[in-house]
Amino acid sequence: MLAGSADMGDGAEEKQSIDLLLMKLACPNQLDDFIGKVVREGGLLEEVMRECVGILGGLSNDVDALLMGQSWDWMHSMAIRFQQEPACATRRCNDGALPRIGEALKEVNRVWKDRNQVVHATWNVCPSLLGGRCEVATSLQEDLGEDEYHVERSRRAKSKRIVEHRSVGELEELVIEFESVRHELIEALKDFDPRAFG
Ligand SMILES: [Zn+2]
Structure with missing residues:
Protein backbone atom coordinates (compact mmCIF):
# COMPACT_ATOMS: atom_id res chain seq x y z
CA MET A 1 0.00 0.00 0.00
CA LEU A 2 2.77 2.39 1.00
CA ALA A 3 4.85 1.38 -2.00
CA GLY A 4 1.79 1.97 -4.20
CA SER A 5 1.33 5.54 -3.01
CA ALA A 6 5.05 6.22 -3.47
CA ASP A 7 4.71 5.14 -7.12
CA MET A 8 1.75 7.40 -7.58
CA GLY A 9 3.74 10.27 -6.14
CA ASP A 10 6.56 9.75 -8.66
CA GLY A 11 4.09 9.55 -11.50
CA ALA A 12 2.45 12.81 -10.51
CA GLU A 13 5.82 14.51 -10.26
CA GLU A 14 6.81 13.26 -13.68
CA LYS A 15 3.53 14.40 -15.19
CA GLN A 16 4.00 17.81 -13.63
CA SER A 17 7.48 18.22 -15.10
CA ILE A 18 6.18 17.15 -18.53
CA ASP A 19 3.38 19.71 -18.24
CA LEU A 20 5.98 22.35 -17.44
CA LEU A 21 8.07 21.36 -20.46
CA LEU A 22 5.02 21.49 -22.70
CA MET A 23 4.35 25.00 -21.37
CA LYS A 24 7.94 26.09 -21.91
CA LEU A 25 7.35 27.40 -25.42
CA ALA A 26 3.79 28.57 -24.79
CA CYS A 27 5.02 31.52 -22.73
CA PRO A 28 7.57 34.20 -23.63
CA ASN A 29 10.93 32.45 -23.79
CA GLN A 30 14.55 32.86 -24.84
CA LEU A 31 14.28 30.60 -27.87
CA ASP A 32 11.58 32.74 -29.46
CA ASP A 33 13.47 35.90 -28.50
CA PHE A 34 16.55 34.77 -30.34
CA ILE A 35 14.76 33.35 -33.36
CA GLY A 36 13.09 36.77 -33.55
CA LYS A 37 16.48 38.45 -33.40
CA VAL A 38 17.82 36.21 -36.17
CA VAL A 39 14.85 37.16 -38.35
CA ARG A 40 15.31 40.85 -37.58
CA GLU A 41 19.05 40.69 -38.33
CA GLY A 42 18.21 38.94 -41.60
CA GLY A 43 15.94 41.81 -42.59
CA LEU A 44 18.68 44.34 -41.86
CA LEU A 45 21.18 42.36 -43.89
CA GLU A 46 18.76 42.09 -46.82
CA GLU A 47 18.48 45.86 -46.73
CA VAL A 48 22.28 46.25 -46.94
CA MET A 49 22.43 43.66 -49.72
CA ARG A 50 19.88 45.63 -51.76
CA GLU A 51 21.95 48.73 -51.19
CA CYS A 52 25.05 46.80 -52.20
CA VAL A 53 23.54 45.75 -55.56
CA GLY A 54 22.50 49.36 -56.14
CA ILE A 55 25.95 50.76 -55.36
CA LEU A 56 27.98 48.16 -57.25
CA GLY A 57 25.67 48.31 -60.25
CA GLY A 58 25.63 52.10 -60.24
CA LEU A 59 21.85 51.90 -60.21
CA SER A 60 19.74 54.96 -59.54
CA ASN A 61 16.95 55.06 -56.98
CA ASP A 62 14.48 54.47 -59.80
CA VAL A 63 15.26 50.78 -59.73
CA ASP A 64 14.42 50.38 -56.03
CA ALA A 65 11.09 48.91 -57.05
CA LEU A 66 12.93 46.30 -59.09
CA LEU A 67 15.09 45.28 -56.15
CA MET A 68 12.21 45.10 -53.69
CA GLY A 69 10.97 41.62 -53.03
CA GLN A 70 13.84 39.90 -54.83
CA SER A 71 15.16 36.77 -53.17
CA TRP A 72 18.42 36.77 -51.29
CA ASP A 73 20.03 34.43 -53.83
CA TRP A 74 19.10 36.71 -56.70
CA MET A 75 20.46 39.80 -54.98
CA HIS A 76 23.61 38.01 -53.89
CA SER A 77 24.35 36.72 -57.40
CA MET A 78 23.77 40.20 -58.85
CA ALA A 79 26.15 41.66 -56.28
CA ILE A 80 28.79 39.04 -57.13
CA ARG A 81 28.42 39.76 -60.85
CA PHE A 82 28.84 43.51 -60.32
CA GLN A 83 31.73 42.90 -57.94
CA GLN A 84 33.53 40.86 -60.59
CA GLU A 85 32.62 43.13 -63.48
CA PRO A 86 31.93 46.63 -62.18
CA ALA A 87 29.26 48.49 -64.12
CA CYS A 88 30.23 51.48 -66.29
CA ALA A 89 28.59 53.86 -63.84
CA THR A 90 30.86 52.71 -61.00
CA ARG A 91 34.16 52.94 -62.91
CA ARG A 92 34.97 56.16 -61.06
CA CYS A 93 34.78 54.37 -57.72
CA ASN A 94 37.63 52.79 -55.84
CA ASP A 95 38.22 49.47 -57.61
CA GLY A 96 40.81 48.68 -54.96
CA ALA A 97 37.93 47.95 -52.57
CA LEU A 98 36.42 45.25 -54.78
CA PRO A 99 38.39 42.30 -53.33
CA ARG A 100 37.31 43.34 -49.82
CA ILE A 101 33.71 43.50 -51.02
CA GLY A 102 34.13 40.04 -52.56
CA GLU A 103 35.24 38.64 -49.20
CA ALA A 104 32.41 40.41 -47.38
CA LEU A 105 29.89 38.97 -49.86
CA LYS A 106 31.20 35.47 -49.16
CA GLU A 107 30.79 36.00 -45.43
CA VAL A 108 27.29 37.47 -45.57
CA ASN A 109 26.17 34.55 -47.71
CA ARG A 110 27.59 32.04 -45.23
CA VAL A 111 25.69 33.70 -42.39
CA TRP A 112 22.55 33.84 -44.53
CA LYS A 113 22.72 30.05 -45.05
CA ASP A 114 23.00 29.63 -41.26
CA ARG A 115 19.97 31.86 -40.88
CA ASN A 116 17.98 29.67 -43.28
CA GLN A 117 18.76 26.60 -41.22
CA VAL A 118 17.32 28.36 -38.18
CA VAL A 119 14.29 29.89 -39.86
CA HIS A 120 13.27 26.95 -42.07
CA ALA A 121 13.24 24.42 -39.27
CA VAL A 151 15.42 20.82 -34.37
CA GLU A 152 14.04 19.19 -37.50
CA ARG A 153 14.20 20.25 -41.10
CA SER A 154 13.80 18.63 -44.49
CA ARG A 155 14.75 19.74 -47.94
CA ARG A 156 11.67 18.17 -49.43
CA ALA A 157 8.50 16.99 -47.80
CA LYS A 158 9.16 13.37 -48.68
CA SER A 159 12.85 13.22 -47.95
CA LYS A 160 14.25 12.03 -44.68
CA ARG A 161 14.08 14.67 -42.01
CA ILE A 162 17.31 15.97 -40.58
CA VAL A 163 17.19 15.98 -36.80
CA GLU A 164 19.72 17.69 -34.58
CA HIS A 165 19.96 19.32 -31.21
CA ARG A 166 20.79 22.99 -31.13
CA SER A 167 21.01 25.53 -28.36
CA VAL A 168 19.90 29.10 -27.82
CA GLY A 169 23.59 29.92 -27.31
CA GLU A 170 24.20 29.14 -31.00
CA LEU A 171 21.51 31.65 -31.94
CA GLU A 172 23.14 34.29 -29.76
CA GLU A 173 26.41 33.69 -31.63
CA LEU A 174 24.63 33.89 -34.97
CA VAL A 175 23.17 37.29 -34.04
CA ILE A 176 26.68 38.56 -33.22
CA GLU A 177 28.01 37.17 -36.52
CA PHE A 178 25.20 38.89 -38.42
CA GLU A 179 26.21 42.21 -36.91
CA SER A 180 29.87 41.77 -37.72
CA VAL A 181 29.43 40.65 -41.37
CA ARG A 182 26.90 43.41 -41.99
CA HIS A 183 29.29 45.97 -40.56
CA GLU A 184 32.16 44.66 -42.70
CA LEU A 185 30.08 44.79 -45.90
CA ILE A 186 29.05 48.39 -45.15
CA GLU A 187 32.67 49.39 -44.47
CA ALA A 188 33.83 47.76 -47.71
CA LEU A 189 31.12 49.58 -49.66
CA LYS A 190 32.13 52.88 -48.06
CA ASP A 191 35.66 52.19 -49.18
CA PHE A 192 34.36 51.61 -52.69
CA ASP A 193 32.12 54.65 -52.89
CA PRO A 194 32.08 57.05 -49.92
CA ARG A 195 29.59 59.27 -51.76
CA ALA A 196 26.93 56.58 -51.47
CA PHE A 197 26.98 57.15 -47.71
CA GLY A 198 26.82 60.93 -47.72
ZN1 LIG B 1 15.73 15.25 -29.47
Missing part, protein backbone atom coordinates in the same frame (compact mmCIF):
# COMPACT_ATOMS: atom_id res chain seq x y z
CA THR A 122 10.95 23.39 -36.45
CA TRP A 123 12.26 23.95 -32.95
CA ASN A 124 10.76 21.89 -30.17
CA VAL A 125 11.30 20.49 -26.72
CA CYS A 126 13.01 17.13 -27.28
CA PRO A 127 10.42 14.32 -27.32
CA SER A 128 12.75 12.27 -25.10
CA LEU A 129 11.88 14.64 -22.24
CA LEU A 130 8.18 14.06 -22.83
CA GLY A 131 8.25 10.31 -22.66
CA GLY A 132 8.91 9.88 -26.39
CA ARG A 133 11.93 8.71 -28.37
CA CYS A 134 14.77 10.71 -29.88
CA GLU A 135 17.82 9.10 -31.44
CA VAL A 136 19.92 12.19 -30.94
CA ALA A 137 19.11 12.27 -27.21
CA THR A 138 19.83 8.54 -26.92
CA SER A 139 23.24 8.98 -28.51
CA LEU A 140 24.20 11.79 -26.13
CA GLN A 141 26.52 11.01 -23.25
CA GLU A 142 25.16 13.75 -21.02
CA ASP A 143 21.83 15.17 -19.93
CA LEU A 144 20.10 17.67 -22.18
CA GLY A 145 20.97 21.29 -21.50
CA GLU A 146 18.36 23.76 -20.32
CA ASP A 147 18.62 25.75 -23.57
CA GLU A 148 18.93 22.73 -25.86
CA TYR A 149 16.20 22.08 -28.44
CA HIS A 150 15.17 19.37 -30.86
